[in-house]
C-alpha cells in the first residue's frame with residue numbers, strides 16, 4: 001500500500017512539472033486572450049447627440065409630473081417608497097415581488113423640493129420654475145436635452161447620459177422635464 005502511494009506521488013510530481021513547463025512555454029493556449037481594445041471600444045459612450053423635445057411631451061399633465069417626481073426621487077425618501085404613479089413602465093421582480101425599477105437616481109446628485117439624502121454634485125434644482133423658467137434663463141427644451149444628453153451643452157459634464165445610452169426612453173424624459181419645471185411652491 002505504502003509503496004503504491006509513493007509511486008503515485010512520484011508520477012503526479014512528474015506530470016505536474018511537465019504540465020507547468022508546457023504552460024510556461026505557451027501561455028496563449030492556456031489562457032483566454034481577449035482583445036482589450038475591442039472591449040474598450042464597445043464600452044465607450046456614443047458621441048453626444050442633439051434631441052428635439054417630442055410634441056407628445058405633456059408638460060402640464062399631473063400624471064406626467066407625478067411619474068417624473070417618482071423617477072427623480074427613487075433612490076431615497078418617502079417619495080421613492082410611495083405607490084408608483086399611473087403609467088410608470090419599468091418594474092423589476094425582487095424576491096418574487098414586483099418593484100419599480102430604480103434607474104433615475106437624480107437625488108444622488110441633485111437637491112430638489114422634498115429630497116431625502118440629496119447629493120450636491122449637480123446644481124440644486126429647487127425653485128427651478130421661479131428661478132430659471134419664469135426668468136427665461138432656461139426653457140423646457142433645455143431641460144429635456146440636458147437629461148437626454150447633457151454633453152451637448154457641457155462636454156465635460158459629470159451628469160449621466162440618459163437617452164443616447166438607452167437608460168431612459170423619450171416619454172420618461174418628458175416626465176422628468178415636466179416635474180423639474182413644475183410649480184412646487186404650494187407643496188410642503
Ligand code: HEC
Pocket residue numbers: 072104105106107108109110121122123132138143146147150154157158159160162176180
Ligand atoms: C452623477 C451626478 C448626476 C446625476 C445622477 C444626475 N445629474 Fe443632473 N447634473 C449633474 C451636474 C454635475 C450638472 C451640472 C453640469 C451640467 O450642466 O452638465 C447637472 C445638471 C442638470 C440640469 C441642468 C440645470 C441647469 O439649469 O443648469 C438638470 C435639469 C439636471 N441635471 C437634471 C437631472 C435629472 C432629471 C437627473 C436624473 C435623471 C439627473 N440630473 C441626474 C449631475 C448629475
